Amino acid sequence: MSLLDMVKEAGIIGAGGAGFPTHAKLASKADYILLNGAECEPLLRVDQQLMEMFPDEIIKGFEAAGRLVNADKAIIGIKGKHKEVIAILQDRIKELQVGDYVEVGLLPDIYPAGDEQVLVYELTGRVVPEVGIPIQVGCVVINSETALNIYHASAGRPVTxxxxxxxxxxxxxxxxxxxxxxxxxxxxxxxxxxxxxxxxxxxxxxxxxxxxxxxxxxxxxxxxxxxxxxxxxPLIRRKTATKEQTKRINRASCEQCRMCTDMCPRFLLGHATQPHKMMRSLMYAANTNAPNDLEAQKVAQLCCQCNLCELFACPIGLYPKAANNFFREKLAEQGLRYKPTKEAFEARSAREHRLVPSKRLIARIxxxxxxxxxxxxxxxxSPLVVKIATRQHVGAPAVPVVSVGEHVQAGQLIGKIPEDSLGAAIHASISGTVTESGNDFIAIRRD
Missing domain, CATH: 3.10.20.600 (Ubiquitin-like (UB roll))
Structure with missing residues (x-):
């Protein structure tokens, strides 16, 4: 069985939050494969610890994935501040004799270094096009835990x-x-x-x-x-503001200072996203006689949802991301999509002066x-009952292949990918008896 089939059978998806099926990503051909070990979200600690605890497994899984996509180079992206982890990785790369292929790429301690488009630029100098994905500039990006799961898949172990x-x-x-x-x-x-x-x-x-x-x-x-x-x-109060509250506050207070745009990570990569203009459009939207420029509003679809505009850039605490989302929803209802006006993009010259240090962000929020x-x-x-969702990934939900009353072993396939669909398999995470098997989840009671 090929590694790609092993990855598919193991039910591996992006472990960093997006959940895109990894077998579909590794079916591409690329110049670079990049490991996203930035973990730029404050307080989270998974990736840096996995790289410290399981360096050999992660390096081997990462290398195997790189060979699979025919990448010329495999680069592990990690923030330079993690000096101990970097030393471990570099030592193990040398010992495993893969230094001619796998290398460590140092990232600045900024937010959002883990945004895959920011990661691609920092490690390769290439800019992913608007509404694009890394493969369009010859890059495949996987997460540290995903690389670990690829290694396990090569040994026949699914994700449980x-x-x-x-x-x-x-x-x-x-x-x-x-x-x-x-x-x-x-x-x-x-x-x-x-x-x-x-x-x-x-x-x-x-x-x-x-x-x-x-x-x-x-x-x-x-x-x-x-x-x-x-x-x-304060962070919880801001994140729980309702749509109506954010619209009312935005319409009343925005002074068009442009800080939300000038510090936007995607704008700094040369994209056309301009949240301050969405704030302006939102103010116009309150006036039924104001022009409704749908073409101009399409740039709202370029927002990467990093929330930097709302939680750091805006000097008076408004909600530019919410304004973006307001127009994204309107455009989606009408089936309208942004179309790039060019193919090649360059980072803006001011970018290096507008990067947000993680420590400053953490203090601000x-x-x-x-x-x-x-x-x-x-x-x-050791939960008595687990409920394993059939839809925990991008694509179609897994189709149950077990019935109520059936006994399953940990690691056993319980849900398969639908025919001719994008999806991911799911497996029993404990041994026990299936107590529910439906469209949304499969429940297993421990032996």
Whole structure:
């Protein structure tokens, strides 16, 4: 069986949050394969620890993926501040005798260094086109945990576990490995908090992650971390503002200073996105007699949702990303799509002077006191029941291949990719009996 088939059968998806099926990505041919070890979201600690703990496995998985896409060079992107991890990687690359192919590329400690288009530019100097993807400039990007999963797939091991950081205003900060399908509340309670009535939980990083409306869900292959903060924390108040609130505030207060645009990572890469113009259009939208320039509003679709404009750039705390999203939704309703006017792009000359240091960002969003280690622990969770989502990836949901009452072993295939569809297989994360098998999830009760 080819490595590509092994990756497909193992159900590997992007572990950094997007969830794109990895076998589809590795079916391309590229000049570079890049490992995204930037982990630029504040407080998250998974990737840097995996590279420290499993350097050989990650390097081997990464190299194998690079050979698969015929890449000329494999570059591990990691922030230069992680000196100990870098030394380990460089030593293991030398010992494994892959230094002529795999190298470490140092990234600045900025946000969002982990945005794949920023990563591509920092490591190769190439700029991904507007509404484009890295393969258009000869690059394939995978995450550190994804590379580890590729190594496991080569040994016949599917994805059944997930590494997650638990951080924030909590007694116990840690990174743990849990079975896919574990109740999220069980993971959260490892923080040392039992009653979450006064707390809010961000699913993912504090910049891009949404505040969870309830804590009744189950861990998927995409989960990266949970940031737990008091409900009255300023970041939680901003992230829970309603659409109507953000529209009202934006219309009343925007002074068109352009800071949201001038510091936008995609604008600095030469793209046409200009959130300050979406703020202006939003003010016009309040006036029924104002012009409705849909062509100009299409640039809203270039927003990468990094939230830098709202949580750092705007000097008076407005919501430019929300303005972008307002027009993105309007355009989607009408089936309108932005079309680039050129093929080649160059970063703007001012870019190097407008990069946002991570430490300044962390202080600005009120997380300085919580920016502490979250060490990998042996705290093991053995949930009685897991619920494994059939749709935890980009594409069509997995089709169940097990029935209620059937006994399954950990690692057994329980959901396959639909015929002629983009998707990912899912596997039992524990041994036990199937208690539910439907369109949304498959539940397994432990033996």
């Amino acid at each position: 576990e997930k590494y997650i950081t638990i951080a924030g205003d909590i007694p116990n900060r840690m990174t743990v490995k849990v079975p896919v399908g574990t109740p999220i509340i069980d993971v959260l309670k490892l923080s040392g908090i039992e009653n979450f009535d006064d707390y809010a939980v961000i699913d993912g990083g504090p910049m891009m992650g949404p505040v969870m409306s309830n804590l009744d869900g189950f861990v998927t292959k995409k989960n990266k971390g949970f940031v737990i903060l008091k409900k009255n924390h 009120g997380l300085h006191d919580f920016d502490k280690p979250a060490p990998m622990t042996d705290n093991s969770l």
